[in-house]
Amino acid sequence: MSLDRVRGPRPPGTDRGRVLLLLALAAAVTVFTATVPLLRDWFDLRVYYGTVNSWVHGGGQVYDYRVPGTPYGFTYPPFAAVLMLPMALVGPGTATVTALLLNLAALAAAARLWAGPGWRRYGWYGAGLAACALALFEPLRDTFSFGQVNLLLLALVLTDARLLASGRPRWAGAGIGLAAAVKLTPALFIGLLLVTRRWRAAAVATGVAAAATALAALAAPEVSRFYWTRALWDTTRVGRLDYVSNQSLQGVLARLGVESRAVWAVLVLLVLCCWARRAGRAGAVGDWRAAFALTGLTACLVSPVTWVHHLVWLLPSFAVLIRAGRPRVAGALYAVLCTSVVWLWFDDASGVDGFLGSNTYTWITLGLLVWLPVGHVPAGHLPVGRRATSRSTSATAVPPSAAAPAISTASSQPGKASSAAVTEAAGVAANGVPATGAGAGALVPDAEVTGVPVTCAGALRAGDGPVGTGVGTVAAGAGTDCASGPGCDSGPDCASGPGRGPGQGRGRVRSASSEPTGSTRPAAANPQSSSSRASS
Numbered sequence: 001m002s003l004d005r006v007r008g009p010r011p012p013g014t015d016r017g018r019v020l021l022l023l024a025l026a027a028a029v030t031v032f033t034a035t036v037p038l039l040r041d042w043f044d045l046r047v048y049y050g051t052v053n054s055w056v057h058g059g060g061q062v063y064d065y066r067v068p069g070t071p072y073g074f075t076y077p078p079f080a081a082v083l084m085l086p087m088a089l090v091g092p093g094t095a096t097v098t099a100l101l102l103n104l105a106a107l108a109a110a111a112r113l114w115a116g117p118g119w120r121r122y123g124w125y126g127a128g129l130a131a132c133a134l135a136l137f138e139p140l141r142d143t144f145s146f147g148q149v150n151l152l153l154l155a156l157v158l159t160d161a162r163l164l165a166s167g168r169p170r171w172a173g174a175g176i177g178l179a180a181a182v183k184l185t186p187a188l189f190i191g192l193l194l195v196t197r198r199w200r201a202a203a204v205a206t207g208v209a210a211a212a213t214a215l216a217a218l219a220a221p222e223v224s225r226f227y228w229t230r231a232l233w234d235t236t237r238v239g240r241l242d243y244v245s246n247q248s249l250q251g252v253l254a255r256l257g258v259e260s261r262a263v264w265a266v267l268v269l270l271v272l273c274c275w276a277r278r279a280g281r282a283g284a285v286g287d288w289r290a291a292f293a294l295t296g297l298t299a300c301l302v303s304p305v306t307w308v309h310h311l312v313w314l315l316p317s318f319a320v321l322i323r324a325g326r327p328r329v330a331g332a333l334y335a336v337l338c339t340s341v342v343w344l345w346f347d348d349a350s351g352v353d354g355f356l357g358s359n360t361y362t363w364i365t366l367g368l369l370v371w372l373p374v375g376h377v378p379a380g381h382l383p384v385g386r387r388a389t390s391r392s393t394s395a396t397a398v399p400p401s402a403a404a405p406a407i408s409t410a411s412s413q414p415g416k417a418s419s420a421a422v423t424e425a426a427g428v429a430a431n432g433v434p435a436t437g438a439g440a441g442a443l444v445p446d447a448e449v450t451g452v453p454v455t456c457a458g459a460l461r462a463g464d465g466p467v468g469t470g471v472g473t474v475a476a477g478a479g480t481d482c483a484s485g486p487g488c489d490s491g492p493d494c495a496s497g498p499g500r501g502p503g504q505g506r507g508r509v510r511s512a513s514s515e516p517t518g519s520t521r522p523a524a525a526n527p528q529s530s531s532s533r534a535s536s
C-alpha cells in the first residue's frame with residue numbers, strides 16, 4: 001500500500017481544482033440546509049420587530065406583546081428594546097435583510113478576532129472551507145434562521161478578549177458591558193475579569209452595563225420598572241425548561257423530572273468552582289483565548305435556559321483545541337454539533353438512551369469545560385502578541401550550559417535558524433512552560449499566551465520573567481530577521497513565508513417552520529407544540 005493511500009486523498013493542487021471543490025461543497029451545504037433542518041422563518045426577529053412596532057406605533061408595552069397565535073414575547077432587558085427602536089422605521093423585509101447582514105458581519109468579525117492575523121496564510125481557499133464548515137454548525141444555522149443576536153454579542157465579547165491578549169487593556173470591558181446590557185448571560189464575563197484580577201477592565205464592563213441600563217430607564221421608566229421587578233422573575237415567559245432544545249444543567253434536570261432548586265444550585269456551584277479555577281489559571285499565564293472560551297462554556301451550563309442557538313459560545317473552544325494541536329478532537333465534537341442529534345429524543349427523552357442522547361450537547365459542553373487545554377500552544381501556531389522590547393544582550397548574557405553551543409549556532413545565522421533546534425536546546429516543556437533543569441532557558445511559544453513577545457531566532461533566559469510563565473529575555477540573535485520554520489512562516493514581521501521577502505519585518509513572532517425552536521430534523525408526523533419556548 002502506498003503512502004498516499006495511507007494519508008488519504010490529497011487536496012487540490014491548482015486554483016481550478018480548489019474552486020471546483022469549494023463549489024461542490026457549497027452546493028452540498030446549500031442542499032443540506034434547504035432540505036434537512038426545518039427553517040425558523042426568522043421567528044425571533046419577528047418577536048423583536050413586533051415588539052418595537054407595538055411599542056412605538058401601537059401604544060403597547062414592551063413585555064405585553066405576543067407574536068400572533070403564539071405565547072411568545074420579548075424577554076430581553078429594556079436596553080435591548082431601546083437598541084432595536086430603529087426597526088420601527090423600516091418594513092419587515094428591510095429588517096430581515098439588515099439582521100442577516102449584521103449576523104454575517106458579526107460572524108466575520110468574530111472569526112477574524114479569534115483567528116488573528118495568521119488567517120491570511122490560508123487565503124481565500126481556507127476561508128471558503130471554513131465558511132462551508134460554519135454553515136453546517138447547528139447553533140449557527142439556528143442563529144441565522146431565527147434572526148437572533150447571539151453572534152453580535154459574541155463579537156463584542158471577543159473584542160475585549162483581543163484587547164487583553166494584545167496588551168491594550170485601556171478599553172477592554174466595554175464590549176462585555178454592552179453585551180451584558182443586552183442579555184444577562186454575558187455578564188459572567190465580568191466575573192472572569194474579577195477572577196483574573198483585571199480590575200480596570202471589570203470596572204469598565206460594570207460601568208458600561210450600568211450606564212446602558214440607566215439610559216434605558218431614562219428612556220422608558222415604566223418598561224424598566226416592569227422588567228426588573230416582574231418580567232425578569234417570571235420563568236414561564238421563557239418556555240418549557242424540559243424542552244429538548246434547552247441544553248443547560250437546568251434542562252437536564254427538568255427532563256429527569258427533578259424540580260428541586262437546591263439540586264440545581266449545587267450543580268451550578270460546582271461548575272462555577274471548576275470554571276473559576278481553570279479560567280483563573282488561564283488568565284494567570286495570559287491565555288485569554290482559553291479563559292474566554294471556558295467562560296462561554298460555563299455561561300451555557302449555568303444559565304437556566306440555553307437553547308441550541310445559544311451554543312455559538314462554544315465556537316471559541318474549538319479554536320483553542322485546534323491551536324493546542326488537537327484538531328481531531330475538535331473535528332469530532334464539532335461534527336456532533338452539526339448533526340442535530342438531540343432532536344431524536346424530541347418526543348420522548350426517558351430511559352438511559354434519552355438521558356444520554358437528549359443531553360448530548362450538554363455533555364460536550366461539560367467535557368470541554370473540564371478538559372479544554374489551558375496554556376498549551378504547540379510550535380507552529382504562534383499568534384502575534386505585543387512587539388518585542390529590545391534588551392541589551394550584553395546585560396543579559398547567557399550563563400554557561402550544555403545548551404549554549406546549540407543556541408549560539410542557531411542564533412548566529414539569521415534567516416536560517418531552525419526553531420526546532422532552538423526549542424530542543426532551550427528544553428521547552430510540552431505545555432510551553434520551561435522544563436526543569438533546562439539550564440539555558442525556554443522559548444515562549446505564544447506571545448499572546450504569555451503576554452511577552454520574542455524574536456524567532458533568539459533563545460530566552462530562564463529567570464528573567466515571572467515564575468511558571470516561561471517568560472525570559474531575548475538572547476543572542478534578538479532583533480534579527482525571523483528564522484524560517486514552524487511558527488515563523490507568515491505575517492508582516494516574518495522574514496519568510498507566503499507573500500514575504502527576506503528581511504521584511506523584525507522583532508515579532510508569527511507563527512421554515514414558524515416554531516421558534518422546532519426540531520432541525522425533517523418534519524415528523526407529530527409536529528412539535530408551539531408552547532415549547534419563548535424568544536430568548
